Amino acid sequence: MTTSFNAPGPAPEPAPVRPGRKLGPIADTVSSSHRAWLEPTRKCYLASGRTLSDLSLGVLLAKSKLSELLRGVGHYPRWEVIHRLAGELDIPGWPLYRLWKQAAMDAGKSRDWVDRSTEGTTAVATARSGRPIEHGALCQMVMDGYLAYAGVFLPDDTRRIAVDDTFAILWLCFDEALASADIRRYAWNILRATVKAKADYRDERPVLAEAAFDTVALRDARPEEQPAQLAESLELFTAISRLPDAQLDVMVLRRLCGFPPEHVSDLLGIPLAAVRSDERHANRFLDDTVELPPPTGGPTP
Template sequence: MTTSFNTPGPASEPAPVRPGRKLGPIADTVSSSHRAWLEPTRERYLASGRTLSDLSLTVLLAKSKLSELLRGVGHYPRWEVIYRLADELDIPGWPLYRLWNQAAMDTGKSRDWVNRSTDGTTTVATARSDRPIEHWALCQTVADGYLAYAGVFLADDAHQIAVEDTFAILWLCFDEALASPDIRRYAWNILRATVKAKANYRDERPVLAEAAFDTAALREAQEQPGQLIESLELFTAISRLPTAQLDVMVLRHLCGFQPKQVSDLLGIPLASVRSDERHAGRFLNETIELPPQPED
């Protein structure tokens, strides 16, 4: 599934007018993991005022090939080229490398290809010395909640990878995140998009039941076959909820968070959490018999 990682925020300043042909859109065939680093890179280029002709001289790539790279067309790019482009556009190296590396694996590139394509730039590019302290603090605060949420949709190590990818994308977009109305909401939108891109789907809805066997609710239900069936029905019903209600119900009923914790994770008012839970509860009560809600 291809998912856009663009997140809502305040209107930005108009991009500088540059001579020459306008850069085309990202190709529809670009995967979600490739898009995760390509979108922020394009945004940085479009905001820089630089031209493809200008960049081609320092990135050491023909203008036409640079255009293809920024549209996700052609062969997956080697890191040595991305490294030079990042240096010219002042893009932090560690999060970009992580996302580039993940996408390379997803496209079927071998570990040997990845190692050869770094061309000795990995150590310098992947240093975390320039990590904003605000980014570190936010990640420390939300990590447990993000892992719990991702674990409902993703099995094995995929939920850990999704959260780490989320933090990398957030770093690449951190200036925009700081300028947004609520950085917690901005970060959550990235997490949700990242998890959705990696989740399994049935009838265009994310599948919870297959990845939720580690949740407390389902562990308890495994000892009682009847309760297990009810839990699986609950997961299916929750997956049909609108996005905001789904997030609240997953965090409340499958992860066991209190309303204030959910409010802090989602970056929304406590009243919105309670409202979403009430509306979701009505739908679920009409669909199945909802288990007792956890106490506040």
């Protein structure tokens, strides 16, 4: 599934007018993991005012090949090229490398190919220096909630990758995130897009991950009650998966993760009244679909 990682924010300033042919759009065949680093990189290029001809001199890549790289056309690029591009556009190296490496593995590149591509730039690729203090503080604040949400849709080994990818994308877009109406909302939209891109789907709706069965209701149920509770949880999730995104997020956090409304408000970056409104509208739909259990008061340990 290909998902755009653009998050809502203030209207961007008009890009500087540059001579030459306009850069074409990202190819439809570009994967979600490739798009995760390509979109922020293109934004940096478009905002820089530089031309492909000028940029190609520093990147040491022909203008036509650089255009292909920025559209996701042709062979997946080696890190040494992306490293030079990041230097020319003043893009932080570590989050870009993390997302580039993840996309390389998703594209079928071997670890040997990745290691050879990183030769000479290992320090840049592994150093996290220069991370904004606000970025680190936000990541620490939302980590547990993000992992709980991602765990509803993804297995344990993938949910951590999705959250770490979210934080890397957020770092690349941090100036835009700070300028948005609410940085928590900006970050949550990235998380949702990242999780959706990695989730399994059936009938165009996300499928419940095995980890999601570790809900508060199931943990509290007596052994003889667990089969019925499991069937109820499956029915509930199937119904929740048909909700609009905003209501789905609220109900996953409230019903499956067990977070109180105030915590959900903080995670989503929306007013508490909006959380309650989304939950109220979702409950009206779910009441017609399943017998809804009462909400829990806290997250699953």
